[in-house]
Amino acid sequence: EAEVAQSPRYKITEKSQAVAFWCDPISGHATLYWYRQILGQGPELLVQFQDESVVDDSQLPKDRFSAERLKGVDSTLKIQPAELGDSAMYLCASSLSGKYNEQFFGPGTRLTVL
Amino acid sequence: TQLLEQSPQFLSIQEGENLTVYCNSSSVFSSLQWYRQEPGEGPVLLVTVVTGGEVKKLKRLTFQFGDARKDSSLHITAAQPGDTGLYLCAGDDNFNKFYFGSGTKLNVKP
Secondary structure, eight states: OOOOEEEOSEEEEOTTOOEEEEEEOOTTOOEEEEEEEOTTSOOEEEEEEETTEEEEOTTSOTTTEEEEOTTSSOEEEEESSOOGGGOEEEEEEEEOOSSSOOEEEOOOEEEEEO | OOOOEEEOSEEEEETTOOEEEEEEOSSOOSEEEEEEEOTTSOOEEEEEEOSTTOEEEETTEEEEEOTTSSEEEEEESSOOGGGOEEEEEEEEOSSSOEEEOOOEEEEEEO
16 A cells, blocks of 8 residues: 655754655655644644645745755655754645545654754 | 634543534635544544535544535544544645644543
8 A cells, every 4th residue: 555655753853953854755646745743733734845846835934944855756854953842743745636635644753852 | 724623622531432523614625534643643544525415434433524515523433442543634725735623632441
């Protein structure tokens, strides 16, 4: 069964360090999403890609966060420098573009900033 | 902003009880998804509803999409401890963008 892959699963870093997360969507899924989720709450969209283009990054803190999907397949989300408030679960999801869409999530990366 | 409100936020029940979770919005969605998420894991898609008034059943879970496609409910019959988790609804605005509710945290005690 096709799945969204994410790595690492867990990341502990110190404040002001750089961190990077990787996501490989389900094959053939043109749309890729990065979400941030605070424990017990719903995911909040950080950035949405259609193929290699950014469709929505209005909620991405661009002074410290960056995201790319260079070949329209896998994607990387980077934080530099990390702050204490960045501690959260970072989720990647993908979907086909069609009449109605279903979004499938990866297992997430749990980030702890000390 | 298209907001989805879920209720209740927390639910703690005994095994065997029935429960209903609600997902409401003032916006119309082209489809609505329900997910279950366990601690430390990503959300798992349970169902997608696309037609106003649609009812889908998944074993003990019954999902309904409102006639106006603005709200949805999830009903669980005879809850089991394995149903414990965070239940999330998400609406699709027909432009590949999903809006999530704040979640309902369900705890089923044996």
